[in-house]
Structure formats: structure tokens, C-alpha cells
Amino acid sequence: MEKLITVCKVGATRGYRTLFYDLSFSVNAGEILELRGENGSGKSTLLRILAGLTRPDSGSIDYSIGDSSSQNPSFYPVHFLGHQDGIKAQESVEAQIVFWTKFFGEDVSKVRPALERVGLWKRRDVPGRGLSAGQRRRLSLARLLVSYRPIWLLDEPLAALDSKGQDIVLEMMEEHTQKGGSVIAAMHGEGFKNARTINICAPSKAEFKANQLLDDLI
Numbered sequence: 001m002e003k004l005i006t007v008c009k010v011g012a013t014r015g016y017r018t019l020f021y022d023l024s025f026s027v028n029a030g031e032i033l034e035l036r037g038e039n040g041s042g043k044s045t046l047l048r049i050l051a052g053l054t055r056p057d058s059g060s061i062d063y064s065i066g067d068s069s070s071q072n073p074s075f076y077p078v079h080f081l082g083h084q085d086g087i088k089a090q091e092s093v094e095a096q097i098v099f100w101t102k103f104f105g106e107d108v109s110k111v112r113p114a115l116e117r118v119g120l121w122k123r124r125d126v127p128g129r130g131l132s133a134g135q136r137r138r139l140s141l142a143r144l145l146v147s148y149r150p151i152w153l154l155d156e157p158l159a160a161l162d163s164k165g166q167d168i169v170l171e172m173m174e175e176h177t178q179k180g181g182s183v184i185a186a187m188h189g190e191g192f193k194n195a196r197t198i199n200i201c202a203p204s205k206a207e208f209k210a211n212q213l214l215d216d217l218i
């Protein structure tokens with residue numbers, strides 16, 4: 001099976017805390033991977049590292065497709081949806097998705113189907129400040145639909161959504177994985193069908209020291 005991402009011995013420290021260390025896994029085409037762990041364990045940090053927004057303190061990440069270091073957004077292999085949705089207060093729903101569509105180098109004909117899919121076409125003239133938390137989430141989700149990226153990095157994608165909104169995400173994820181894409185999602189609560197799970201947790205002191213000694217020897 002085709003590997004889309006290979007994560008090798010990745011570690012992250014924030015302040016004096018090691019969030020995770022020596023984390024290795026790979027994600028195949030068509031696969032959903034859930035990142036689980038308690039609040040503050042480092043799930044969002046790992047997603048941001050995978051998105052190329054911050055560097056790991058150790059280890060490496062290899063994408064087998066696209067070019068994550070490219071300045072050209074059309075070569076970038078991932079979509080990242082974080083907690084902060086990047087929605088502009090003054091701009092209309094439609095203008096914001098038109099912006100992203102052009103930014104990704106896609107045709108604006110993709111805007112209407114994407115907004116219809118997330119249930120926001122009828123609210124296309126509403127400015128960002130007039131959206132509820134769930135509607136803001138739906139607007140962020142529309143970004144996934146206007147440009148194909150094989151890897152979706154989603155931080156709690158079901159948060160703030162009503163049951164209809166959650167169904168839309170589940171359908172989008174199913175279609176995406178059927179096309180050979182993959183999803184890595186930070187999750188609390190009920191998970192996705194057929195997903196693989198990785199628990200993010202800090203190493204014990206003994207584990208950390210043993211790993212460091214091994215690294216020094218190699």
C-alpha cells in the first residue's frame with residue numbers, strides 16, 4: 001500500500017516539558033489516523049508539525065507526494081484545519097472561499113458546489129462576524145473541497161458541528177479516503193469507523209533517558 005507520510009522519531013518540547021519523543025508512524029493512502037490523548041498532550045502540536053507550520057525538536061517527516069517546502073501552494077500535499085479557523089470578520093462567506101480557491105490556484109467555479117456541500121450557499125453574503133461557531137467550522141471545511149490535497153490534517157473536525165454538520169464531515173472523509181487520500185485527525189470522544197489510533201503521551205523519565213542513551217550510541 002502506498003505510504004503518504006512517514007514520521008520518524010519525532011519529538012517536541014514546549015517550555016521544560018517533553019510532549020512526545022521518538023514518535024514514529026506512517027500513514028497509507030486511504031487511511032484515517034486518529035490522534036488521541038488528554039488535553040495538553042500535544043495533538044495540535046503534532047498536527048502543526050505535520051503541516052510544516054512548526055519544526056519538530058527531533059526526528060523527520062517525509063511526504064512521499066508533493067513538496068511541503070514549496071512556496072507554490074499548488075504543490076503542497078496537505079490541508080490543515082486547526083482550532084483557529086482563519087476567518088475574516090468583515091468578508092462575506094463567498095469572498096473568503098473565493099480567496100482560498102484562487103490562492104490554491106483553482107477555478108472559482110468550485111466555490112458554489114463547496115458552499116452548497118457544507119450548507120452555507122444561502123448564507124454566502126453573510127460576513128464572517130455574523131457566523132455561529134458551527135457555521136465558521138463549516139466555512140473552514142469548504143476549503144478542503146475547493147482544492148485536492150492528498151493529506152488532510154484536522155484538529156477536532158467534529159467540534160461545534162450539529163449532527164448534520166458531523167455527517168457532512170464523515171461523508172467528506174469517506175469520499176476523500178476512497179479517492180486514495182488520507183486523514184490525520186486529533187479527536188476526543190467518539191471516533192471514526194475503521195480508523196487507526198495513536199495515543200500521544202509524554203515518555204516516562206526512564207524511557208526518555210534510555211532513548212537518549214540509545215540515540216547517543218547510534
Ligand SMILES: Nc1ncnc2c1ncn2[C@@H]1O[C@H](COP(=O)(O)OP(=O)(O)OP(=O)(O)O)[C@@H](O)[C@H]1O
Nearest residue numbers: 014015019037038039040041042043044045046186
Ligand atoms: N507556543 C507554545 N509555547 C509554549 N507552550 C505551548 C505552545 N503551544 C502549545 N504549548 C503547550 O504544549 C502543550 C500541548 O498543547 P497542544 O495544543 O498541542 O495539546 P492538545 O493535545 O492538542 O490539547 P487539547 O486536547 O486541549 O486540544 C500544552 O501544555 C500547551 O500549553
